[in-house]
Amino acid sequence: MTLIIFFVMLITESATEKLCPLRASIDVLEGEYFFLCYLGSRQEHFQEEACTITWYKESAGKQQLIKETHRIVSQKNFLEFWPAELSDSGNYSVIHSNGKQNFTVQKWTLNVLEINKSSCFNENHLTTEIKSAGTGHSLKCNDLSVYENDSVTWYKDCKNYEHATERELNFRTLTVQNSGIYTCKILISHEGKIYHSTNTIKLVVEEDASEAVTLEIVGHHEEIETEIGKEEILNCTGFLGYYMQEDASLYWLINQTFPEPCTGIPENEPSICEEELKKLQLGNKFYITRLLRIKKIREKDLHHNFTCMLQADESTQIRIVKLKTGKTQDLPVHIFTTGMVLALLFPFVAVAVVFVFVIFRVDFVLFYRYVCRxxxxxxxxxxxxxxxxxxxxxxxxxxxxxxxxxxxxxxxxxxxxxxxxxxxxxxxxxxxxxxxxxxxxxxxxxxxxxxxxxxxxxxxxxxxxxxxxxxxxxxxxxxxxxxxxxxxxxxxxxxxxxxxxxxxxxxxxxxxxxxxxxxxxxxxxxxxxxxxxxxxxxxxxxxxxxxxxxxxxxxxxxxxxxxxx
Structure with a gap:
């Protein structure tokens, strides 16, 4: 009997694990059904009656117990939103108690995004998949609902796609024409109302994607000419490939020391600070970039190594920037000559303009009257x-x-x-x-x-x-x-x-x-x-x-x- 219960718990845990991926930050659209779920251990399944699970949301730096309402419902391992609202954004945690001790077992950051009223998807709520033409592939509509019998509809570029109603959209052989933005929409019935949840995937099919993409920092080691007291902004950009790698990091070091973050308030800004990481997409290529802001160049800054580091997929790329004072250069001969010629011609041009105006004064005045009515x-x-x-x-x-x-x-x-x-x-x-x-x-x-x-x-x-x-x-x-x-x-x-x-x-x-x-x-x-x-x-x-x-x-x-x- 014990063995049977063990297998039942094992199957249940496996099913729950599919619905509860480990993700620290989650984006969801407002007005959609959504759930947070906690994946417990096998021991907890056998001690189900002895343990309790409590959900909390951080507010003003303190954890506050989430009280159930008709919209937010807690069901053991699941915290459901019927539906999610913009005010639900924040940090969530789940605490497990065995009667003697409390353990914070999992944390999430939930970002509720505004819906795009002019489109069926939000640009900030999609994932990108780069695939090669000629291969098979499946787009999956998972993690949207804990219910198995929900109605599923697929859309391509916001148009209904071939009456597909399964949670997976299968392509036997990909072609470039399969590229597009696919959205799966699940309808869920709850207390007499119909709710929905969507997932959007941008599929990019390339003719020749056999060549592996190597992550790299854009640019090489360099020395930048500057002046004492001058402001300098150092830019470091990393190329990630054809999809955004969430685990990629890019940061600056000053002689192996981390700089302070920029505050955005000029009077409280440190002399050298690091801007926030920004993500860029140019065509089908993805980049991350970060700026190092030096308010005023000092003498000692000329002896520092400013190192930009890109880390992703267990690989590290670096780019070193050094500062040096430039030589004061004389004004180029052609610029000096041009300036002298213009200086000599200016009086003649001015006299010519005045002469023309005097001669044609009447014509100018009549034209002005006509144009300005x-x-x-x-x-x-x-x-x-x-x-x-x-x-x-x-x-x-x-x-x-x-x-x-x-x-x-x-x-x-x-x-x-x-x-x-x-x-x-x-x-x-x-x-x-x-x-x-x-x-x-x-x-x-x-x-x-x-x-x-x-x-x-x-x-x-x-x-x-x-x-x-x-x-x-x-x-x-x-x-x-x-x-x-x-x-x-x-x-x-x-x-x-x-x-x-x-x-x-x-x-x-x-x-x-x-x-x-x-x-x-x-x-x-x-x-x-x-x-x-x-x-x-x-x-x-x-x-x-x-x-x-x-x-x-x-x-x-x-x-x-x-x-x-």
Missing amino acids: RDDTAGDGKEYDAFVSYLKDCVSPIDEEREFALKILPMILEENFGYKLCIFERDIFPGGAFVDDIHSFIDKSRRLIIILSQNYVSDRAIYELESGLHKALVERKTKIILIEYMPISDYNFLPESLSLLPSRRVVKWKKEKSLPVNSRFWKNLRYLMPAKPIKIKTKGHYNNLDLGSEAARPWIEGCDFNAII
Whole structure:
């Protein structure tokens, strides 16, 4: 009878051992069923009634007894989570008591990871297996449940895989096409609810993986040139092969002495400290790396051996780094020559830039206004952009001047550039008080455009000019733009105060040369006009109009100066 019990216990222990692998650190996804299990000895199985098992979780540096809830259940050798939550992360231990003494027989570190809502797996919750093409292989979905009759489903790259429902996925002959990320999902029924647990394996099938991979440190022994007082960061990286070996270790030694770990707080940082170990994956290759941070190089550091050691699979690789002071080198000849040439050229380049800006100042300003949609007219209360003053005598021997004022000027500024002009004959109804009208409309305008010529002699024209000069020079309300329609050699017929205006506010009309929309005349005039966002129309050229034509007749008919005033 005793022999039968022994065999039963042996079989039970063997089954439990399959479910309870020795693993110090465990990763599990939140929201999934999970269990911790303790593998007892044969003696404990025979003394089952005399011994007790208690589960603890470390909290604030102290072990606290785990109290069972509807979610966390303890069943002798098993501690089950229905399901695991992020708050379950921590250090666990199981204590065995025989009534006289307590023994801590096993410890775990449990890491509960957040689920990836955009994928069926978490990148941090998978294992990688590298296999050669042409060989057989099995992917195992073990350690997920203590129950044997659970439903199992396999997925490849998050898609259902060939209706596989067993805990092992067998490949008779591997091919490169079998490479992928495989996830097995087990469904478990508990107290009327369905829970699940997953395991993800990244399978890499290589065409030729017959050559054995040797673990090695990247780089060779070296001497690094440095300076006293300078900060240096030494990097050591170890190549692990085509899968992450959890037992691999990488660390620094300073003359066979371990450095202190870095704290992450600059003011409390030791002069030489070692950063935490980091794991890297580049393609299908795995590396581990660790930094040694030297805050300030001292004289004695130049005599140290900084040794990086890689240990894995009972093999050790080392890399020694030494520091030395470098020689102060003179500035290379080509760099010195380049600097001298640039220093000599800089004044000429600066002068050229200023010269170009001065020459094309108007073009730069107009481009800036157009790009930035600048608007100087918003909210100023003005109705017109400019009041146009010109020779009003209808019996003028120079018809072109009237054509320019009544036709060409408004056609370009209003139709092409969106400005609104106030022209006395066109926009002011006869019958009003002349003086009041002049003052009123000049006040409503942002600019006063005066077309100067030898014929600018009428009393009303002179009054408009004097009114505008008074507002520009005394009241400083309106800016004046002078258009010299014909060359003027003698300005004695004009008020003396006109000489106080800046010369840059005079724009000269050059007949055919000034007709194109993009001519210098129109650019200078737009430069002096207020900035406003406009949509430029590109009518290339305006020929002189025949004032006797039907198009020009409405501008001239009935033009009786005495009748207007």
